[in-house]
Amino acid sequence: MKKKSIAQVDLSQIFDVLIIGGGNAALCAAMTAREDGASVLLLEVSPEIYRGGNSRHTRNLRYMHPEGNEFLTGPYPEEEFFEDLLRVTGGKTNEQLARFMIRKSNNVGTWMQEHGCMFQPAMRGTLHLSRTNAFFLGGGRALMNSYYRTAQKLGVSICYEADVQDLQIINGTFTEATVKLNGSITKIRAKAVVIASGGFQANLDWLEQEWGDAAKNFIVRGSPYDKGRMLRVLLDKGAKQIGDPRQCHAVAIDARAPKYDGGIVTRLDCVPFGIVVNKNCQRYYDEGEDFWPKRYAIWGRLVAKQPDQIAYSIIDAKSIALFMPSVFPPIEAGSLKELAEKLGLNPVNFEKTIQEFNQAIVPGSFDPAELDDCRTEKLIPSKSHWARPIDTPPYYGYPLRPGITFTYLSVAVNEKTQVIMEDDRLSENIFAAGEIISGNILGKGYMAGFGMTIGTVFGRIAGEEAAEYAKNN
Numbered sequence: 001m002k003k004k005s006i007a008q009v010d011l012s013q014i015f016d017v018l019i020i021g022g023g024n025a026a027l028c029a030a031m032t033a034r035e036d037g038a039s040v041l042l043l044e045v046s047p048e049i050y051r052g053g054n055s056r057h058t059r060n061l062r063y064m065h066p067e068g069n070e071f072l073t074g075p076y077p078e079e080e081f082f083e084d085l086l087r088v089t090g091g092k093t094n095e096q097l098a099r100f101m102i103r104k105s106n107n108v109g110t111w112m113q114e115h116g117c118m119f120q121p122a123m124r125g126t127l128h129l130s131r132t133n134a135f136f137l138g139g140g141r142a143l144m145n146s147y148y149r150t151a152q153k154l155g156v157s158i159c160y161e162a163d164v165q166d167l168q169i170i171n172g173t174f175t176e177a178t179v180k181l182n183g184s185i186t187k188i189r190a191k192a193v194v195i196a197s198g199g200f201q202a203n204l205d206w207l208e209q210e211w212g213d214a215a216k217n218f219i220v221r222g223s224p225y226d227k228g229r230m231l232r233v234l235l236d237k238g239a240k241q242i243g244d245p246r247q248c249h250a251v252a253i254d255a256r257a258p259k260y261d262g263g264i265v266t267r268l269d270c271v272p273f274g275i276v277v278n279k280n281c282q283r284y285y286d287e288g289e290d291f292w293p294k295r296y297a298i299w300g301r302l303v304a305k306q307p308d309q310i311a312y313s314i315i316d317a318k319s320i321a322l323f324m325p326s327v328f329p330p331i332e333a334g335s336l337k338e339l340a341e342k343l344g345l346n347p348v349n350f351e352k353t354i355q356e357f358n359q360a361i362v363p364g365s366f367d368p369a370e371l372d373d374c375r376t377e378k379l380i381p382s383k384s385h386w387a388r389p390i391d392t393p394p395y396y397g398y399p400l401r402p403g404i405t406f407t408y409l410s411v412a413v414n415e416k417t418q419v420i421m422e423d424d425r426l427s428e429n430i431f432a433a434g435e436i437i438s439g440n441i442l443g444k445g446y447m448a449g450f451g452m453t454i455g456t457v458f459g460r461i462a463g464e465e466a467a468e469y470a471k472n473n
């Protein structure tokens with residue numbers, strides 16, 4: 001089916017389902033609602049070339065499966081999935097909703113393939129994820145392009161550069177959206193709406209309200225269009241708030257990355273194999289606390305708490321081939337003193353910290369694939385695993401900044417993705433999915449591929465429930 005242009009979409013009609021957003025959750029909702037017989041309009045704020053939100057930068061999805069397949073090396077049952085979630089969140093999750101989501105993710109890869117997704121076996125160095133996570137062939141952009149093609153073939157109408165300004169909500173019921181499109185303000189009516197427009201991570205003013213001046217040094221890993229407007233509108237119009245506005249998926253990324261949209265290639269996965277110091281040459285956290293997929297998303301917040309929101313990951317020649325390289329090459333030196341000078345650090349303090357670390361190491365059997373017994377003793381902070389002396393030149397350093405992916409401040413929803421209002425009433429026709437509801441599941445922390453799980457599972461449910469509501473009203 002040929003893609004409809006904006007001129008071909010009759011915006012004066014009353015659509016069954018309006019989808020606000022253009023990433024994974026939005027596309028899953030749109031395809032599902034359309035397959036259920038609903039007329040669907042999807043509004044994406046970005047230009048077509050940047051469509052897909054943060055999902056453009058993803059690589060994989062974590063989902064429950066009872067056995068391995070050609071893309072997954074073994075089973076990932078519900079209890080293990082939930083235990084992994086408890087570990088990263090410290091128990092700060094809605095267990096009922098989390099378990100519901102995990103069960104609904106069971107073998108979701110099959111549905112994804114039926115809608116255009118292509119998987120590939122996990123590559124070397126992909127964070128111990130070959131059993132739990134399925135990797136997209138071509139990455140997130142290829143996935144989004146496939147989903148858009150499928151949505152268009154199904155008959156979903158799509159408008160790009162459609163900036164939704166406001167929602168008319170009367171007694172908890174949606175009636176119409178105010179949209180800036182082609183330079184004009186348009187009112188779009190629908191029987192039901194699915195909000196899948198992300199968090200507020202690209203809204204630097206909002207971030208600064210929560211983080212203060214530290215936010216000025218944050219780098220936004222993903223879409224510059226995720227300003228949180230719909231989140232703000234829903235909260236202002238009576239939706240129940242859930243989630244801490246300072247909690248987020250924030251990783252340590254290369255400080256040389258662009259301010260916006262650098263994506264996954266700017267992330268650094270070297271942290272477990274060396275040490276991390278701040279600008280004062282002080283270590284401040286256990287670099288080997290757990291497997292990197294369960295800890296990488298805490299390092300953005302850790303760096304954010306350091307002076308000037310800057311830190312440095314230090315490794316030596318023994319570790320340079322153990323992780324996926326960043327798009328930026330490491331800063332290399334033949335001696336620790338030279339590396340300190342290149343990084344702008346005090347050489348005396350730098351060498352002292354490394355000497356103390358080296359002397360505290362308890363020798364063991366190094367194994368990057370296991371929680372090994374290479375650790376430190378009588379050192380604060382300790383390093384629990386993968387501790388080896390930094391003593392083999394050349395030495396390497398990567399400057400780190402907080403790279404924010406998405407925020408956890410959310411609207412509360414139930415299992416049908418209906419938005420819960422402040423008085424605990426359910427909105428009958430306002431549904432939400434994706435990052436804008438992440439705080440229901442993620443009180444803190446993150447694990448690889450989990451944002452795509454939230455978007456895929458709840459996006460499908462939102463589309464189904466919105467279509468069902470429209471059918472009966």
